[in-house]
Amino acid sequence: MTVSEKRARKVEQIHAAAARLFAERGFHATRMADIAAALDMQAGSLYYYAESKEDLLVGIVESRVGVAVASLRDVLASEASVTDKIRTAITAHLRAFQEDADIYSIFNFERLGDISPEVAEHVDRRGREYEALWGDLVRAGVQGGELRRDIDVRVTVKAIVGLCNSTLLWFRPGGRLSLDEVSGEFAALVLAGLAATGGPGT
Amino acid sequence: MTVSEKRARKVEQIHAAAARLFAERGFHATRMADIAAALDMQAGSLYYYAESKEDLLVGIVESRVGVAVASLRDVLASEASVTDKIRTAITAHLRAFQEDADIYSIFNFERLGDISPEVAEHVDRRGREYEALWGDLVRAGVQGGELRRDIDVRVTVKAIVGLCNSTLLWFRPGGRLSLDEVSGEFAALVLAGLAATGGPGT
Amino acid sequence: MTVSEKRARKVEQIHAAAARLFAERGFHATRMADIAAALDMQAGSLYYYAESKEDLLVGIVESRVGVAVASLRDVLASEASVTDKIRTAITAHLRAFQEDADIYSIFNFERLGDISPEVAEHVDRRGREYEALWGDLVRAGVQGGELRRDIDVRVTVKAIVGLCNSTLLWFRPGGRLSLDEVSGEFAALVLAGLAATGGPGT
Amino acid sequence: MTVSEKRARKVEQIHAAAARLFAERGFHATRMADIAAALDMQAGSLYYYAESKEDLLVGIVESRVGVAVASLRDVLASEASVTDKIRTAITAHLRAFQEDADIYSIFNFERLGDISPEVAEHVDRRGREYEALWGDLVRAGVQGGELRRDIDVRVTVKAIVGLCNSTLLWFRPGGRLSLDEVSGEFAALVLAGLAATGGPGT
DNA sequence: CATGAATGAGGGTTCATTCAT
DNA sequence: TATGAATGAACCCTCATTCAT
Numbered sequence: 141m142t143v144s145e146k147r148a149r150k151v152e153q154i155h156a157a158a159a160r161l162f163a164e165r166g167f168h169a170t171r172m173a174d175i176a177a178a179l180d181m182q183a184g185s186l187y188y189y190a191e192s193k194e195d196l197l198v199g200i201v202e203s204r205v206g207v208a209v210a211s212l213r214d215v216l217a218s219e220a221s222v223t224d225k226i227r228t229a230i231t232a233h234l235r236a237f238q239e240d241a242d243i244y245s246i247f248n249f250e251r252l253g254d255i256s257p258e259v260a261e262h263v264d265r266r267g268r269e270y271e272a273l274w275g276d277l278v279r280a281g282v283q284g285g286e287l288r289r290d291i292d293v294r295v296t297v298k299a300i301v302g303l304c305n306s307t308l309l310w311f312r313p314g315g316r317l318s319l320d321e322v323s324g325e326f327a328a329l330v331l332a333g334l335a336a337t338g339g340p341g342t
Numbered sequence: 343m344t345v346s347e348k349r350a351r352k353v354e355q356i357h358a359a360a361a362r363l364f365a366e367r368g369f370h371a372t373r374m375a376d377i378a379a380a381l382d383m384q385a386g387s388l389y390y391y392a393e394s395k396e397d398l399l400v401g402i403v404e405s406r407v408g409v410a411v412a413s414l415r416d417v418l419a420s421e422a423s424v425t426d427k428i429r430t431a432i433t434a435h436l437r438a439f440q441e442d443a444d445i446y447s448i449f450n451f452e453r454l455g456d457i458s459p460e461v462a463e464h465v466d467r468r469g470r471e472y473e474a475l476w477g478d479l480v481r482a483g484v485q486g487g488e489l490r491r492d493i494d495v496r497v498t499v500k501a502i503v504g505l506c507n508s509t510l511l512w513f514r515p516g517g518r519l520s521l522d523e524v525s526g527e528f529a530a531l532v533l534a535g536l537a538a539t540g541g542p543g544t
Numbered sequence: 545m546t547v548s549e550k551r552a553r554k555v556e557q558i559h560a561a562a563a564r565l566f567a568e569r570g571f572h573a574t575r576m577a578d579i580a581a582a583l584d585m586q587a588g589s590l591y592y593y594a595e596s597k598e599d600l601l602v603g604i605v606e607s608r609v610g611v612a613v614a615s616l617r618d619v620l621a622s623e624a625s626v627t628d629k630i631r632t633a634i635t636a637h638l639r640a641f642q643e644d645a646d647i648y649s650i651f652n653f654e655r656l657g658d659i660s661p662e663v664a665e666h667v668d669r670r671g672r673e674y675e676a677l678w679g680d681l682v683r684a685g686v687q688g689g690e691l692r693r694d695i696d697v698r699v700t701v702k703a704i705v706g707l708c709n710s711t712l713l714w715f716r717p718g719g720r721l722s723l724d725e726v727s728g729e730f731a732a733l734v735l736a737g738l739a740a741t742g743g744p745g746t
Numbered sequence: 747m748t749v750s751e752k753r754a755r756k757v758e759q760i761h762a763a764a765a766r767l768f769a770e771r772g773f774h775a776t777r778m779a780d781i782a783a784a785l786d787m788q789a790g791s792l793y794y795y796a797e798s799k800e801d802l803l804v805g806i807v808e809s810r811v812g813v814a815v816a817s818l819r820d821v822l823a824s825e826a827s828v829t830d831k832i833r834t835a836i837t838a839h840l841r842a843f844q845e846d847a848d849i850y851s852i853f854n855f856e857r858l859g860d861i862s863p864e865v866a867e868h869v870d871r872r873g874r875e876y877e878a879l880w881g882d883l884v885r886a887g888v889q890g891g892e893l894r895r896d897i898d899v900r901v902t903v904k905a906i907v908g909l910c911n912s913t914l915l916w917f918r919p920g921g922r923l924s925l926d927e928v929s930g931e932f933a934a935l936v937l938a939g940l941a942a943t944g945g946p947g948t
Numbered sequence: 949c950a951t952g953a954a955t956g957a958g959g960g961t962t963c964a965t966t967c968a969t
Numbered sequence: 970t971a972t973g974a975a976t977g978a979a980c981c982c983t984c985a986t987t988c989a990t
Contacts, residue, residue: 143972143973146973146974147973147974150974165453165456166368166370166453166456168368168370168371169370169453169456171958171959171960172959172960172961173959173960181975181976182975182976182977183959183960183961183977184960184961184962184963184975184976184977184978185974185975185976185977187960187961187962187963188973188974188975192961193959193961248511249451251367251371254367254368254371290530291527291530291531292519292523292527294518295519295523295524295527295528296527296531298508298509298512299505299508299527299528299531301508302504302505302507302508302509302511302512303501303504303505303508305504305508306500306501306503306504306505306508307500307504309450309504310500316496317497321494321497322497325493325494325497325498325501326497326501328492328493328535329493329498329501329531329532329535329536330531330535331535332534332535332536332537332539333530333531333533333534333535333536334531334534334535335534337534373983373984373985374984374985374986375984375985383950383951384950384951384952385984385985385986386950386951386952386953386986386987386988387949387950387951389985389987390949390950394985394986395984395985395986547952550952550953551952551953554953569857569860570772570774570860572772572774572775573774573857573860575979575980575981576980576981576982577980577981585954585955586954586955586956587956587980587981587982588954588955588956588957588981588982588983588984589953589954589955589956590982591981591982591983591984592952592953592954595982596981596982597980597981597982652915653855655771655772658772694934695931695934695935696923696927696931698922699923699927699928699931699932700931700935702912702913702916703909703912703931703932703935705912706908706909706911706912706913706915706916707905707908707909707912709908709912710905710907710908710909710911710912711904711908713854714904720900721898721901725898725901726901729897729898729902729905730901730905732896732897733897733902733905733935733936733939733940734935734939735939736894736938736939736940736941736943737935737937737938737939737940738935738938738939739938741938777962777963777964778963778964778965779963779964787971788971788972788973789963789964789965790965790966790967790972790973790974791970791971791972793965793966794970794971798964798965799963799964799965950990951988951989951990952988952989952990953987953988953989953990954986954988954989955984955985955986955987955988956984956985956986956987957983957984957985957986958982958983958984959981959982959983959984960980960981960982960983961979961980961981961982962978962979962980962981963976963977963978963979963980964976964977964978964979965975965976965977965978966974966975966976966977967972967973967974967975967976968973968974968975969972969973969974
């Protein structure tokens, strides 16, 4: 393992520890000393790897933003029906949250604009892209007759995304229901909620 | 107006200003001086009305927690069908959020447990009560045949509440859709999503 | 004494204490705690009056820069001969240094450009003005025949000013010679050094 | 080249780089990392050649102090007239400053007493020796009738040395005037300023 | 009640220095 | 010898809180 590989690994460890604490306690309530302690270091040592606490947050965010969008893009690129795509996309969303709960908690709950306007704008842009993809999916469903004609696409997208995001506040793996059960339940609610009642064209 | 009435009014003004700032910037990022400045006061003067910044948050939370539950209890006490009650309850939820966005933002996004375990427990208890009422409503709908038999009540409740809560992040009065339009859209999604497909008893 | 007068007085006390320490130890070697201790305060309290340590330096410099130039301008406006003006101006320079040794030490020895480019530029500009006035004086002496024709005006000015400035490093009131004796000696050296040897026009 | 020669050479490089930075930015504003960077090294590596930052300064100062005195002693040992010796000594002073501006900037502007009282005392002693030599020269001129009787020798020496030292603040080789021109101008000023007006013995 | 002033604890950050490799 | 890494003390600065007036 080269020197710079070791360094990169350490940076990643620091990002991971910081992300966890930022997600758990919030950016402001997390002290550099907390992050350092989580890694058995001194606070000052962190500055060997990051220029500032803010830089830590920016580094975390920048390194992960875009993953969610990419994953949904894959789902959309498939040949499945809109119904199947929605089901799959909801599962993907929840799975991403489970795998990277820290970063998504930061995206959703931290006021990034107060910390770094640039990174906030970056995250917002990705969020808008994500919602735009969902919008395309829903619109396609309406046009193809799988989904109701009378829905408002943008509010519907907000609803689906908000629904999925809300799991951040309560879902914990190992609880009563598995992630797949929850996403199944969500998908059933959403699909039934949006389904065209009669056949296509009604 | 008696002296103590004036005092109570001032306390309320302070709570309102603090609630707004806590909601906008977060508890940690809000300084006592910010709150004071919003009221054309000096930071030190706040201590005639609150013992501490924490106490301010606790006061805000304690004075409002329970309103949401009470409002839902009213909805449940009515004679309407489950379907109508759900529709009304969603509207009530969104309306409460619009009227008191600050306090609900604090409930949803602030880590109360890190500030005051007691108040956090209090809020959580009310939240559980609120969800319990929703649970009763949903269960009644299932039993009465208005709602699908195969739903998981607790996840369904999480879904509905999470859906409604998510409006805190994007809904702004005066936007493209009115609050009633959004709640109508949400209700349609939820009701269609949960509706028993065949007639009662199927 | 009004509230804002008291405040202004305190600011002045802080500036004076800071100026003295900056002059004695240098800006970087002076800690905010040192300044505060000189005033029987806590370091944090200084921030009630100044935004930063840098701001303290800037405040000190900005409030005094220009005094030396003004004083020389007065000398130049008089009706005396160039010879007398030079003598008077040298005395004025040394007297200003004695009265405000702190600020002039800062001007001369602190690297202001590393602390605040704006304030450094301001001080430099004043310094150039000061030298320009000396240049006018010396040139007038040459043209009027009081001073030698073969001198280089700019170097001569640097010499005179450098000579006077050097007293910052060694002159202390109460020493063997009084300030007037030193300035008399300096003036004699400079005037004899620059005097036209023959009569005017030689 | 032996191992210890290589080491000595490296020490000298480090001293040179450190001296330059200390002169440019000041001791406190110069970081060990800056010095190391100037030599394409890591800060930690400097500790193979110096025990501390302070030690670096001490090493620089100790290795050069005395050169100026030696050079003046040579001038004094010659057979020239006092007038010629003064002219030569002024040139030597300015030349030494040009060749070793860094070290003389440190001598003149750094508060050595705050860093190492011993080295400060050493430098001061050398400075006093230097001034004593100048004093001998001036006194000889007075006694020999070349210089005015009424001058105060010590102030005159301070004046000459201060004058020469001030070039550190503004003289840059390659400017409008050469170093020889400046020292010629200075010598003319000083010699005319000190010259006995009547013949010897007046 | 309200304010201006002051406090002091604590947090982010810097940097000379050390040390295992 | 040189480096990357880590340390820890110290510094600047913030801010909730207190208090005399």
